[in-house]
Amino acid sequence: MQENNADIKKRNIRDQEPILELRDVYKSFGDRQILKGVSFKVYAGEMLGLIGPSGCGKSTIFKIICGLLEPDSGEVILRSNDIGLVFQGSALLNSLSVRDNLALALERRKLSRKDEDEIIQQKLSLVGLGDYMQSFPTQLSGGQQKRTSFARAIVDDPKIILYDEPTTGLDPVMSTVIEDYMSELSNKLDAASIVVTHQHSTWTRTADRVILMYSGKIVWEGSAEQGMHSDNPYMKQFASASREGPMLAGVV
Amino acid sequence: MTESLPKQNNNPLTAPFRFIEEQATVGVQLIGQVCLLFVKTLWYILRLDLDWRETFRQAYMIGWKSFWVVLITAIFTGFAMSLQISRELVGFGADTAIGGVVSLALIREIGPITAGVMVAGRVGSSIAAELTTMMVTEQIDALKVMRVDPVRFLVVPRYAAALVMIPTLSTYAMFVGLLAGIIIAKSAANLPPETFLDSVRQTILDRDFAVHYLKSAINATIIIFFSCAIGLNTRGGAEDVGIATTRAIVWTMTAIFIFNFIVTSLTYAPR
Numbered sequence: 001m002q003e004n005n006a007d008i009k010k011r012n013i014r015d016q017e018p019i020l021e022l023r024d025v026y027k028s029f030g031d032r033q034i035l036k037g038v039s040f041k042v043y044a045g046e047m048l049g050l051i052g053p054s055g056c057g058k059s060t061i062f063k064i065i066c067g068l069l070e071p072d073s074g075e076v077i078l079r080s081n082d083i084g085l086v087f088q089g090s091a092l093l094n095s096l097s098v099r100d101n102l103a104l105a106l107e108r109r110k111l112s113r114k115d116e117d118e119i120i121q122q123k124l125s126l127v128g129l130g131d132y133m134q135s136f137p138t139q140l141s142g143g144q145q146k147r148t149s150f151a152r153a154i155v156d157d158p159k160i161i162l163y164d165e166p167t168t169g170l171d172p173v174m175s176t177v178i179e180d181y182m183s184e185l186s187n188k189l190d191a192a193s194i195v196v197t198h199q200h201s202t203w204t205r206t207a208d209r210v211i212l213m214y215s216g217k218i219v220w221e222g223s224a225e226q227g228m229h230s231d232n233p234y235m236k237q238f239a240s241a242s243r244e245g246p247m248l249a250g251v252v
Numbered sequence: 253m254t255e256s257l258p259k260q261n262n263n264p265l266t267a268p269f270r271f272i273e274e275q276a277t278v279g280v281q282l283i284g285q286v287c288l289l290f291v292k293t294l295w296y297i298l299r300l301d302l303d304w305r306e307t308f309r310q311a312y313m314i315g316w317k318s319f320w321v322v323l324i325t326a327i328f329t330g331f332a333m334s335l336q337i338s339r340e341l342v343g344f345g346a347d348t349a350i351g352g353v354v355s356l357a358l359i360r361e362i363g364p365i366t367a368g369v370m371v372a373g374r375v376g377s378s379i380a381a382e383l384t385t386m387m388v389t390e391q392i393d394a395l396k397v398m399r400v401d402p403v404r405f406l407v408v409p410r411y412a413a414a415l416v417m418i419p420t421l422s423t424y425a426m427f428v429g430l431l432a433g434i435i436i437a438k439s440a441a442n443l444p445p446e447t448f449l450d451s452v453r454q455t456i457l458d459r460d461f462a463v464h465y466l467k468s469a470i471n472a473t474i475i476i477f478f479s480c481a482i483g484l485n486t487r488g489g490a491e492d493v494g495i496a497t498t499r500a501i502v503w504t505m506t507a508i509f510i511f512n513f514i515v516t517s518l519t520y521a522p523r
Contacts (some may be wrong), residue, residue: 066397083397091394093386104405105398152398 002243015101025074036216042192049207056213058196083152088165090145091136099133123151163195284480306409315417326425330432338441351448352455355434361453363426374478380500383483414457419468474507
């Protein structure tokens with residue numbers, strides 16, 4: 001039987017060292033334990049879908065990876081510090097133009113303005129916003145802001161890209177556009193990507209591998225295809241968006 | 253076995269003490285945050301590690317955009333003060349001293365206080381609201397992820413701009429107040445402007461200007477650091493933006509009056 005492209009990609013990925021690894025990470029806020037021993041690995045060129053109901057600790061994992069939060073215990077092993085994060089709400093600085101928002105991420109490289117402009121123009125063109133360099137975030141639509149946030153996250157060619165609910169609040173057409181960008185960028189940059197989402201289409205269309213979290217723990221792991229047909233009670237309930245199952249048991 | 257929860261103290265007799273304790277804790281925390289921010293900002297300024305473009309933008313926002321509001325406040329403060337002083341001094345036959353007394357009050361107290369309070373109301377509140385909004389909308393987190401220090405990017409340009417613009421506004425308030433004083437002295441006490449200015453020249457010492465600029469620089473420090481510390485340490489939602497704004501105004505204005513008194517008592521107390 002001949003291997004298809006997806007299988008070859010998967011085999012190549014697994015031959016490498018993981019670019020990011022979480023080992024038994026715990027995190028609490030006061031009395032509330034958010035993460036209870038989370039461990040996973042992500043490889044270059046791979047898109048990992050991190051899914052689960054709201055409040056299960058997905059965004060906390062991102063903050064720990066970015067260094068915005070310290071884990072209580074466990075290890076976060078980063079083989080590259082070049083991280084780009086696409087925020088749920090875009091998080092663009094309103095007082096700066098699109099160009100200057102992107103230039104901030106290049107600041108530490110101390111490039112000339114001409115070189116900066118060249119890189120920024122190239123990245124904006126990649127997300128279809130080449131003509132918007134001098135616009136301000138408030139002059140852009142929600143989808144354009146999201147794409148600017150994408151361009152900002154990748155402007156410094158990061159080795160790890162984190163997407164925090166990138167399609168939340170967008171219409172289905174724009175969601176598809178954004179999902180296509182994510183897949184395209186993952187292939188072009190050969191970066192390790194993690195997408196946090198509970199949008200069905202996002203993890204089924206973009207993720208090579210999916211991790212389902214519930215109550216601070218990983219309860220299922222596999223491919224999106226496997227997830228759709230899984231017998232795991234958590235995955236089955238999440239994939240079918242059903243009220244019946246172990247998640248939120250007792251909630252009326 | 254059941255574990256007993258700590259009992260909540262609802263005794264109404266101790267309520268005022270609990271309130272004082274809570275407020276004192278919040279106050280000590282804020283003062284600690286202000287001190288840390290001040291040291292970090294000073295470190296950047298001493299190394300001249302400044303974003304000049306942002307500093308000029310902030311100078312425009314803090315200084316130029318406050319010119320009208322300071323002008324109006326200074327005119328009417330000058331009018332009222334000069335009217336009161338003229339009335340009393342004319343009664344004692346000391347009308348030639350009007351200029352000296354008005355200018356003393358303006359240079360030593362009213363100029364820095366007027367500019368400080370107006371800038372605290374206009375700029376301090378807007379800084380606190382802006383930074384809190386940036387916290388709430390994850391813009392500060394975005395800066396940290398891009399490895400841009402929020403203190404260098406947000407606080408340093410504001411402080412550098414305020415250190416130049418607030419003393420400038422104080423000087424401006426002082427001259428506008430003096431002009432208002434001259435107008436009132438002429439119209440209410442029939443005092444010629446030359447006599448008014450002669451009195452000013454004989455009364456004002458170089459030390460008064462030094463104290464004026466010292467107070468203005470202290471006001472700039474208070475306004476920027478209290479507003480920024482409150483803004484950068486507030487989390488939550490839209491409601492918290494309003495709370496942070498109010499806190500910034502209350503703390504900056506209170507601190508301005510307290511430090512104004514401290515400087516006055518250190519420089520002008522009878523020996």
